[in-house]
Amino acid sequence: MSSLQNRAIELVKLNKSYGNFQVLRDFSFSIELGEFLSLLGPSGCGKTTIIRLIAGLENLQSGEILLDGVRIDTIPPYKRPVNTVFQNYALFPHMNIFENIAYGLRAKHLSSGMIKEKVFEALELVQLTGFEKRQPHQMSGGQKQRVSIARAIVNKPPVLLLDEPLTALDLKLRKEMRYELRNLQQKLGITFVYVTHDQEEALVMSDRVAVMNGGVIEQVGTPQEIFTHPKSRFAAEFIGDNNIFEGQIQDTQDGERLNITFESGLAPALGRGFKKGEIVNLYIRPDKIRWNLEPVPGFHLPGRVIDLVFSGALVSVIVEMVNGKEVRITKLAGRNLPAPGQKVFLSWNEDEALVMGSPNQQIYSLVNNFDLTKVEQT
Ligand SMILES: Nc1ncnc2c1ncn2[C@@H]1O[C@H](COP(=O)(O)OP(=O)(O)O)[C@@H](O)[C@H]1O
Ligand SMILES: [Mg+2]
The missing domain is CATH 2.40.50.140 (Nucleic acid-binding proteins)
Known part of the structure; x- marks a missing residue:
């Protein structure tokens, strides 16, 4: 049995530069099927670049990205079976919540009954049942972020990419949302690739944490392993408080x-x-x-x-x-x-x-x- 079968995403020798600045150099990493994997590192270490490369929002200079053993770096972003949740909610301001969530489904020519069923299911998963007729400006920041999560999961992608989705929320809400996101991932049983610079967030939510520094993964392990046995000085100093x-x-x-x-x-x-x-x-x-x-x-x-x-x-x-x-x-x-x-x-x-x-x-x-x-x- 090939170990590839258990891999949701395989990043193989990715190279990416902006101008003269090389962010990723022969970057290789695997994300397992169904896991909650966090990429944790300080600002500027290349986390967003990795997410954007997987989503197809940036071009690779060289390397391969495989999903379930199939190359996806060669197909356009809208055909890739991944969805992304960003820090800023990016809802369509002129559409109500229902239409915001239904947007991606409309393009797939589903029946209106089917669309309604899926949107309501997604609303329930993010605990916003009853909010479908509201306009985005009538929602709080936390509610808007839930809508963008609902929009990202409504078509049940095998992989959800989340780039610092809680950063814009206040601390109390951020802490509540950690548990909600973790529950959501377990209910859906899909792979989450979660980017954060907040070590506490990564440690409480993830199955595995990859600690990044300057375009390189310094250590990968369970939260427990990372916290109790940091392998480098950077990991020890970045994780927790010593x-x-x-x-x-x-x-x-x-x-x-x-x-x-x-x-x-x-x-x-x-x-x-x-x-x-x-x-x-x-x-x-x-x-x-x-x-x-x-x-x-x-x-x-x-x-x-x-x-x-x-x-x-x-x-x-x-x-x-x-x-x-x-x-x-x-x-x-x-x-x-x-x-x-x-x-x-x-x-x-x-x-x-x-x-x-x-x-x-x-x-x-x-x-x-x-x-x-x-x-x-x-
Ligand atoms: N579009 C861009 N043009 C030039 N440099 C960029 C661009 N996007 C990111 N960078 C640089 O690449 C590095 C990695 O950025 P990024 O992936 O956004 O890091 P992170 O998400 O970990 O904060 C940073 O030094 C950043 O300044
Ligand atoms: Mg970033």
Whole structure:
């Protein structure tokens, strides 16, 4: 059985430039049948270009795009079996909601009864039953975006492309729509290719996330894999929110137990393939750090609480380390919190810190000479 049979979309060695600027260079990637795949990356990394190439709105310089094993890059956009939802709703302002959704079906010469059935089904899927007679200007932003989604799914395309469809909505609505879109995809059972620069969005909605940087996919995996095992410094820094400690491997035991020294102290960690003396970065998420009033065996990370920042249900405790570095710890507000000025000792579960080689070995060679006595006096 060919693995191609499970592929909804196959992108093979795509090359695309705008003027002298090459956005994609031999870009290859596969999207599985029926999956919710997010392309996640900062602005300008080439996400929209990929969507537009699949949809046929941009020309390829070279490469192939296959859908279900059949080349589609050679056929005009309107014949490709994909639909696209864009950030701005782009409804026809002079047509009511029914006609906006029915537009694509009219061209297919379906009976009016059939068109009505399909439009009403699509309206129900996006929870807009009863809105068919409204004009676009009588709808809120969120409702308009639902209409454009209804319009895109009304003819049940095997693949739906969504380019930052929630970006124009306010935060509360954006969060609600995430779950709605995910439910919709599961109900329809079709492939979603979802573009976003919002990591939280990608992590909560997707089956797989592809983290992009500068026209290249740095890592592909389930949200869980991406979040807990980022494979590159970019992925670790882009995904979620980490405190980063620069340090040096002091010793290794059993090939995986490490002790790492920092300008601000010392911590144990787990990691394979590191050598004594190697310069590393340790990543630890703000919600994984504990503050303690007494030193914790194995750790030596003393500091002083300098600020508490409340936002909604969360509080960030800012701790200044002995070298002046600020560490952020987040907890649910309402529990016992330290007061500003309080001396604390930081710790975490060893397996929740991530250790990676530092890309910049020389800069941190200074760490060799840091003064532990300074740490102890604090
Ligand atoms: N029509 C265009 N003409 C020139 N440069 C473009 C054009 N469209 C996009 N680019 C450039 O290509 C790069 C990738 O753009 P895009 O695919 O829109 O990124 P993203 O969607 O990830 O923000 C950016 O540097 C952007 O400025
Ligand atoms: Mg874009």
